[in-house]
Amino acid sequence: MYKVTLIPGDGIGPEVAAAAKKCIAATGVKIEWEEVIAGERALKESGEILPKKVLDSIKKNKVALKAPITTPIGEGFRSVNVALRQALDLYACVRPVKSYPGVKSPFKNIDLVVVRENSEDLYAGIEFEEGKPETKNLIKEIEKYSGKTIRKDSGISIKPISISASDRIIRFAFEYALKFNRKKVTAVHKANIMKFTDGIFLKTAREVAKEYADKVVFEEAIVDNMAMQLVQKPHNYDVLVLPNLYGDIISDLCAGLVGGLGVAPGANIGSDIAVFEAVHGSAPKYAGKNKVNPTAMILSAVLMLRYLKEGQAAENLENAVKKVLAEGKSVTYDLKTNRDDPTAVGTQEMADAIISKIK
Numbered sequence: 001m002y003k004v005t006l007i008p009g010d011g012i013g014p015e016v017a018a019a020a021k022k023c024i025a026a027t028g029v030k031i032e033w034e035e036v037i038a039g040e041r042a043l044k045e046s047g048e049i050l051p052k053k054v055l056d057s058i059k060k061n062k063v064a065l066k067a068p069i070t071t072p073i074g075e076g077f078r079s080v081n082v083a084l085r086q087a088l089d090l091y092a093c094v095r096p097v098k099s100y101p102g103v104k105s106p107f108k109n110i111d112l113v114v115v116r117e118n119s120e121d122l123y124a125g126i127e128f129e130e131g132k133p134e135t136k137n138l139i140k141e142i143e144k145y146s147g148k149t150i151r152k153d154s155g156i157s158i159k160p161i162s163i164s165a166s167d168r169i170i171r172f173a174f175e176y177a178l179k180f181n182r183k184k185v186t187a188v189h190k191a192n193i194m195k196f197t198d199g200i201f202l203k204t205a206r207e208v209a210k211e212y213a214d215k216v217v218f219e220e221a222i223v224d225n226m227a228m229q230l231v232q233k234p235h236n237y238d239v240l241v242l243p244n245l246y247g248d249i250i251s252d253l254c255a256g257l258v259g260g261l262g263v264a265p266g267a268n269i270g271s272d273i274a275v276f277e278a279v280h281g282s283a284p285k286y287a288g289k290n291k292v293n294p295t296a297m298i299l300s301a302v303l304m305l306r307y308l309k310e311g312q313a314a315e316n317l318e319n320a321v322k323k324v325l326a327e328g329k330s331v332t333y334d335l336k337t338n339r340d341d342p343t344a345v346g347t348q349e350m351a352d353a354i355i356s357k358i359k
């Protein structure tokens with residue numbers, strides 16, 4: 001019996017979380033769920049968007065399944081997702097990108113993994129608002145040290161990239177490649193322009209790669225070229241490792257290569273804590289309609305089962321998902337050729353179809 005934190009989330013979160021929970025139960029793996037509330041619902045109930053109880057529960061149980069959370073619009077709200085990753089130091093965001101027959105996509109047989117650094121870069125949240133006295137002072141200081149001119153009406157976002165954080169994410173990517181029998185790691189950067197930040201990332205990647213040279217092939221790619229290569233020759237790639245911002249953009253591009261957000265799972269992993277979640281958001285307009293695709297959340301549960309070393313259960317659940325997708329009958333509207341197809345089923349019905357295929 002495992003004890004796992006469950007964050008049901010906002011919008012469509014509770015529906016996809018319920019679907020994933022029942023699929024896990026059907027694999028036979030016993031989980032005692034500790035449900036905690038974060039996001040919009042937590043804000044209404046307790047005045048806090050990320051209550052301490054949520055962090056305490058994850059720190060205690062070490063593993064969480066998290067449904068999407070709405071970031072309230074308005075001043076002072078940073079994303080709960082970013083805050084959670086920072087508070088728990090979940091430094092690696094892992095997004096497997098896999099083609100499943102039955103899911104509409106321009107490509108077949110894609111199987112790559114995006115490993116995104118989660119703790120620094122332009123996501124560090126160090127920003128200075130245009131017009132504020134401290135921003136004006138900062139601009140003066142930067143001009144003094146750099147000898148360059150910055151427009152007075154600028155806002156400033158800081159991009160820190162360290163040797164230590166680059167080292168641990170690149171090492172993570174290589175270790176992941178070894179563990180899951182992958183052949184190549186590609187480090188993605190823009191070091192030709194950002195020499196002192198992406199430059200560190202690239203130099204560190206080259207150093208770490210030497211330690212794995214006899215087992216894993218190492219390659220480098222500039223991020224803009226990578227974007228083009230991925231839409232032209234996605235089969236050339238295996239594991240990609242990227243700083244935070246490029247990782248964010250490229251992982252959505254990759255989700256698009258295999259059929260979009262409805263089928264894209266993810267994991268945020270730290271040294272001894274892991275939070276599993278779909279790539280998609282809380283899609284508020286579909287909340288409570290039993291309409292959206294539960295696949296991304298169920299595939300996130302597959303990643304969680306693998307992390308818990310329940311390999312057979314993970315395999316059985318993934319195979320069941322594959323069968324339902326390939327048949328294309330009991331699937332949600334977004335997986336039908338015509339989105340108005342009256343034979344589309346609801347979120348829970350698709351989960352039930354998956355359960356019926358579990359061996």
Ligand code: NAD
Nearest residue numbers: 067068069070071081261262279280281282283292293334
């Ligand atoms: P979104 O992913 O919620 O929705 C965009 C569109 O994608 C939806 O309108 C829908 O058409 C489609 N879609 C998303 N998930 C789907 C599914 N499971 N099945 C079928 N179609 C699906 O993105 P958004 O509208 O930019 O964001 C809505 C809210 O979600 C925001 O508050 C945002 O901050 C939050 N968000 C949360 C997370 C997270 O919790 N990890 C991630 C992204 C966005």
